[in-house]
Amino acid sequence: MATEAELEAPECPVCLQPFDTITTIPRVLACGHSLCDQCLSSLPPPRPSLPDSLRCPSCTQLVPFLRSLGPSSLPKNIDLLRLVSPSPHPSLDRPTKPNSPLSASFLPIPWTQLDLLSSWKNWILPQKALSLASIHEESKLVSLGSPWFCRENQAVSLMPICAPPVSTNSAENEWFRLSYTAHVLEALGALDDEARDDLSFLLEVSSRLRRGICRIYGLWMGPEKEKCQLFLVSERFRQGLGMLREEREADEGLESGEMFRFGIVGKELCEAVLALHSEGIVCGCFGPSCFCFDDYGHCLLDLSKVLVACKKFQEHARFSASSRGEDDPNGSRTQVFVAPEVLVLLCNEDANKDCGFKDSVGYGSDVWSLACILIVFLIGEAQLVAELSEASSCLLQGESTELYNGWKKKVLTKLEVLLIGTQFESLLPIMELCLSYHAESRPQVSDIWRCFQGPLMKTCADDLAASDDFLSKKSSRCCLLFSKFYSSHKETSTVSLREDNNDMSSNISDKYIAGSSRRGNDSLQQVDGELTESLNSGSFKSVTLHGHRDCVTGFAVGGGHLFSSSLDKTINVWSLQDFSHLQSLRGHEHRVMAILATSYAGQPLCISGDSRSGIFIWSITSPPELDPLKKWYEHNDWRYSGVHSLAVSETGYLYSGSGDRSIKAWSLQDYSLLCTMTGHKSTVSSLAIGDGILYSGSWDGTVRLWWLSDHSPLSVLGDDTPEKLAPVLSLSTGTNLVISSYENGFLKIWRNDVLVKSEKVHDGSIYALQIDKQLLFTGGWDKIINIQELSENEAEVEVRSVASITCDSVVTSLLHWHGKLFVGLANKEIKQVYYRGS
Structure with missing residues (x-):
């Protein structure tokens, strides 16, 4: 047994100084972790809207901290003070922890290796800016529509840049398509460094010159029938x-x-x-x-x-x-x-x-x-x-x-x-x-x-x-x-420019038609072609899991199992080793609307909620037990309001969002109701936890924030204007970010409670949303899964389309786990999508 001298003195997790009773007194935060007085005073507020709070360096939760009272507003950690020496230790330098970037594991981001996007994003024209009528029609003109950077219906010339590699997409990958931006960056990546540098230099020079030179607008890629040919788009005048x-x-x-x-x-x-x-x-x-x-x-x-x-x-x-x-x-x-x-x-x-x-x-x-x-x-x-x-x-x-x-x-x-x-x-x-x-x-x-x-x-x-x-x-x-940028790329087995392409380049202004009536989202489906160089060595695979008899409503992973809920009132259990069906959990008498997996007191649990407000807790064993460990019904009136969403915190509380417009907090220790949070004006459709805050999304079009420490309300995100309201269908959280999806196909991103991005990404409702590291997955009514890269800096948050997956039915649920994407569909199927290298 170790003696007292052999025990290491407890340290502050920020400054790494041993706690003492004079200069580094340990103070207990609401999350249970302790910091010294000096670090508490030096840590800035995590958000301007929350001045009386701080982020715990140990668990990254947001916890209350009354700055007007200072560290004395928090209790001392008496247990730690019993272990420390009464004499203070000399000061130590406070090291900074470098931020290690996280990379997405579902697929290699096409532009990561060469950092192409940051250098070329401002030169990529939208695909809908030009519409290709027919390559063989001589009486047509090319127009650039009416973007902000040129006059309306500006005639342009299209100069072919390079021939991309031969498309090797097989029938099994027809459902997976890289985005328009990814295809453009793929073509740029196929150029050698010298050719790419020359092209970049030419574009930069064109942007600086204001006299005597026809302006170069940027890069544009043709549709699928032109083999994704990349063009240099420049101003064109017919009189030579x-x-x-x-x-x-x-x-x-x-x-x-x-x-x-x-x-x-x-x-x-x-x-x-x-x-x-x-x-x-x-x-x-x-x-x-x-x-x-x-x-x-x-x-x-x-x-x-x-x-x-x-x-x-x-x-x-x-x-x-x-x-x-x-x-x-x-x-x-x-x-x-x-x-x-x-x-x-x-x-x-x-x-x-x-x-x-x-x-x-x-x-x-x-x-x-x-x-x-x-x-x-x-x-x-x-x-x-x-x-x-x-x-x-x-x-x-x-x-x-x-x-x-x-x-x-x-x-x-x-x-x-x-x-x-x-x-x-x-x-x-x-x-x-x-x-x-x-x-x-x-x-x-x-x-x-x-x-x-x-x-x-x-x-x-x-x-x-x-x-x-x-x-x-x-x-x-x-x-x-x-x-070499108009004829050279790195691959040896390439497609050379065809003779009709050469003819096209000399008279290109007579072979296109102005304007495009296609919506921007259509480009995700119209562009097809080869994968990027980093993906060429493998392919994407899809495996269908059968077992449900109705729409799949959710996924959860825990205890070495994959759980899927369905409107057929069952929960299917799948092996994470070979994804074979192990068994079905039956007990709900109504449609299972929400599901999650967690662990409490060392015991793995699966928790599900149904449309009659029933909450079932299942013990995850190998194999899982067929009977629920605990079940109860949360509603307290005559309506079958239903449990629409579930969330669980690290502090041991289960939260349920209901059709009765309330959020209830339950103790996982004795399953008692702790409190009921009210404020929403309609069904609470989604719950998410991040940074010590509970986020709730509702059909009333708003996202509300609640303290996890005392369940008091913090703020409301959303527009209260009735004509602008759209039901919130799903929520997902990241560091300082909360992302919400809506019935009208919009995606909104909030950073530090401030709306930084609002963009329509689907034609119809977005039922499923998940952020995993750098990748953002969305799916819904249009039967399409959009895969986007999420990046942020101090000035802005950017969402860039990476790829899309076409499904056979409405997408109702998504889960990304260890490089595999599980897709729940309205037609009872579960699709497992993953990338398999060579």
Whole structure:
């Protein structure tokens, strides 16, 4: 037997100082735990609405504490004082306990590993923002509806980002569907790190630029019939730069009256390119289709079209290299202009091995491409483009630059005829430098811009910007021509972009229809596809348990058993080992409405309530006893009000919510009625306990809070406006949170008694609700189980859809236990859903 010296002195659970009779006097809280005087004074109120309370560090319950009286308002723990030494111990440092994050065990959250959601959530457009009519219809337009960030029915371009992995969903998993957000993040996760970084950088730059660039709105994923293709959505204007050239004969130059318009367009072309260079972005190639005009006639650079041009040229260059120049690598067929050093790098495999593009491609490459666009727009000779293609082919075959220099000389001769004697004559020497074969000899885009600025300042000074706005970064951050985010992902067994997808990307604005009449929740069912990379190694399974003859009303786990209640007046007992049916507990003469499992005085118990206000307590043995350990009826009037909800506290009290609008507290020691709590105006449909508080939800649309210590009322959560009331059907609690579900399909989240989230998540009543660590499960009338991730910070609480499960009947009850989700259905079935890895 241990001596008194061998016994460790009792310590305060917060500061870890041994209790004594002077500085660290133990004070007993209402929950039974003890703290020292100093810690009691330093602990802040857990909620602003509850100043005279604190959270017990040992059991995390909320308990009363009158701060005006201080620690002296609580009794001393005499039993602990008998064990302590009369002399105080020196002070010890008070360690802080790190918060260890809890992870959900039902399924791997798709975006956890790469932390994709926090980085990309603001760029994911709602699926209902766009509606895909038909991929083969040429007369349709794409519109973005009327979100807050764009004008109504804004036309947009859709640029395919990547091809997701081949869908491997089998028939057995057709009922399990990842959410729209999860599919988008899956596609992003399939990109390699470099491609994802480039895409993120492009989106950030687009959000910062306000002039000369078509805005990129974000990412959007098509419906199931398009294999969940991910698109980059950007602003679109139909009138392109090529339309101005089509107004004149193909081989005619500009008339004198059009020279002013040429100056305006050339200046705005330069400003658009300079805007990208100021952010460190190099395009790598330009074509007439890359530029467009807005509704006010200003020229803009369409980044989506730049990406399409880059992608097409990459494919064309690879084909040309393999065909030994049989097709034009830089000609009229591709309608893009690529600088000589970029062309050689793309098409010459030996050059590609010996040097990296970062050393040879830069802002000078865009200068060359921009000069070619200005030349063709000014001269208008298609023959010059064909000769440029011939010269480019000679460069690829390793021949001298003589043919290229001949093309350059002919172009400059044409320019002299058109520009000498005009206000843009100063453009001639700059254009000669722009067409230099060596990139280091080319000027900056700002030099071209100044050639337009000078003549135009006299007539339109208000349209000019200071040259300080056009400072390119010292080195480029991203080259769009070499970006991989529109064609690359990590999987080796992937689906390449189909030919019709390539055609779609070039004329995508003619193949979609505006507006979407589908409700937001429909996207949970319309999107189908492959699981995320973290789920690809396994699959979700469903096992049906048969045993009830009517609707399943609840679940409970205790004593190594699973209990299920039903309207058939029975409670079925299932093995947690193999989920075989062990036996049925019969005794209720009416429908079993509520059930729970608990342990009191070391004895596991199952407690059930029926529609005639009967409360039955069953002893959980192996196997469970067939007869109830105790039963009684709680109602005290002529109505069969019924027990609709049950809850049990750690202090040994059972709480029952009834149809008579009351909550009754029963002692588990002698099963006597301790008190009756009144205040609700209708049936108490749900009960939940958390943080030392009893929460009660009612059909009157409110959630009431009660102290567990003395069962006094605390506050009421809910709107008292009659037209806004909806019956509360279920409650679930977490740390500082209480979540309530309603008959109208809404879900409300309260944090510290303040409503922080109200969102419609189902079409119809939500009968079942459970929060387990990070996952929130809801199910109800629409026969769908929504699985959502719940996260919070100091500013907000977020609910993000992860997946949905389609059921054959109305979902009436849910229970998550050790990675398995038990689903009670109105058609008498119990579904067990779980993830099975490889």
